[in-house]
Amino acid sequence: MAETRTSGPVGRGGRRAVDGSAGGNGSVARNGSVARNGSGDGDGDAPGALGRRVHRLRTARGLTQREVAEPAYTAAYISTVEAGKAQPSERALRHIAERLGTTPDELTSGRPAHLATDLRLRLTEAQRCLATADPAEAAARYAAVEKDAGRHGLTAERAAALVGRGQCAVEGGDLAAARGLFEAAERLLAEVGATLPRRVPALRGRALTHLLAGELRYACYLLETALDELNAAGLRDPEALVLLYTAIIAPYMDLGAHARAAQAAELALALAPEVSDPALVAQMHRGVARTLLAEGRAAEADAALVKAADAYQQLQIRTELAHCHWMRGYVFAQSGDLARAEDAYRTARDMLASRRAPLFAHQVGVELADVLHRRGKDAEAEDLLRELLSGLGPERGAVHGAGAHRLLGLVAEGRDDVEAAERHYVTAMGLLERAGAAGDLADVCRLLGDLLRRTGRAEAALDAYRTGLGHRSAPGTTTLGPAPARPF
Missing domain, CATH: 1.10.260.40 (lambda repressor-like DNA-binding domains)
Structure with missing residues (x-):
């Protein structure tokens, strides 16, 4: 039976073809x-x-x-x-x-009306829950959205929920689970031909898991490859570019590639006026602060952190606000203001512990222990470090794990326990060599060399110094490929 209204030519099989009137999407x-x-x-x-x-x-x-x-x-x-x-x-x-x-x-699709809009609202609520409440509750909300989006074939919403679950897993310190969720989101988006800018949040999350596991070079490789692809293809998406440039600062700094980190910060700052997401702009200021501090511009670094903290305070994003206190502690420590550094680190650690973010809390604890050691509180520092080492290792916070062993070596040296100091320095070197953290590795090699020289082992001391010099000679050039292209 044909329609009573004429709507188009008849196809070969006798069925009417689709009406091509305005408003159709098929x-x-x-x-x-x-x-x-x-x-x-x-x-x-x-x-x-x-x-x-x-x-x-x-x-x-x-x-x-x-x-x-x-x-x-x-x-x-x-x-x-x-x-x-x-x-x-x-x-x-x-x-x-x-x-x-x-x-x-x-x-035509079987989806309830307004489902996509409802799911996006639920994603926003889950993100807010992650920022202000319990990450476990946020993870449950994301999982519910993922299930509903998957049942109705809404790929973008399902991928966003997977990324959200990955963020919850990172906060909880489960890097393997987080990586699997970010990879699942990337695969899902790739299957439907999503453009690279849409895949960037998942890719950035995956790179973060490698960074936190101490795989610095691979984190750089992932982020640099994405930047090159975006820039070479002329895909000038400011938010995607700022997210990538901001994310790559930390692995560059840990690798000792300070010039590259500064360039990434410069490019992110240039794009910032085109970014509408205030949380992303705050995250950028936090990353830029680290490069400013490396250049000796402590006042400017602190100003950038204050901007970021103000934004996070207004947005009520507690974990990121804790990271700002953490970074300010680092600024104060580098400037020699140890009392303010200790206060900032304790604030950050308490906030992260209350957020059930154990990996980040452990990392802050190592930097707090460094300040305690510098303030002559070696017993308190040693107790804290031994407590923290259970949550740090080669696959989880390797750089900070090495920092803990370095500090324990210094404390052991202070009480003339040469054997314990040497053991801790060697353990730190192993963790840093695996991570490729050139600057920190050179520092530990120097400490070990000095210890060996003082105990009459000159040849072994020379070997330690040579190892350190080999890693320090050209940081960021021998370990990495060409720098990412600038955006057009």
């Missing part, structure tokens, strides 16, 4: 059916699936076929649609959807 497939993206049902837009939905909605609303059809179509035509014998045109689809009180998208 294209004509070879069999004459509508080819749509993101179908939620297994049989997609097949006439049988659509017909069953029309029948289910009509009967649920207590309507007859005539009431759905009039005034534009006949009851017999609605019958053929429900039986799967006719594929309605775009115009007919809009008419049927309006009579049934739904949308054309719900009829």
